[in-house]
Amino acid sequence: MSGGWRVSVDPERCIGSGICAGTAAAHFRLVDGLATPVARTTPPAESVRDAAESCPVEAITVRDAADDRLIAPEP
Template sequence: MNGAWEVTVDRDRCIGAGICVGMAPGHFTLTDGRSRPNAETTPPVEVVTDAAESCPAEAITVRDGTDGHLIAPEP
């Protein structure tokens, strides 16, 4: 897949488990007990989708930056 991915974290849904930071520390940070992406877009990398799939609150969304289709978490 080419292009960038858009990464968002629903901070109202996030429970601050920190799994995303542990799996992809270059892509997520905990701020005030909640996760946030380090950047709004990222090159396609598997650790970002792994983090989204592992989030216990399903607060992380990864979308294709070109057409907006959902990449993770898988429905």
């Protein structure tokens, strides 16, 4: 079982919709109009997965910190 998830936001893709911050406010914030993770690694949380799946431009990537397996968005 995973000890954590690695969360990243591609600043080239992010359009600053804020859906991630609304979906997972404890894990994302908007900085200068772009989303950024609050922490690079986080305990697994359904809200983080939901935020990645809800991003309209798929700018958020969630990977297993132990084995780099893609968690979200689903291909």
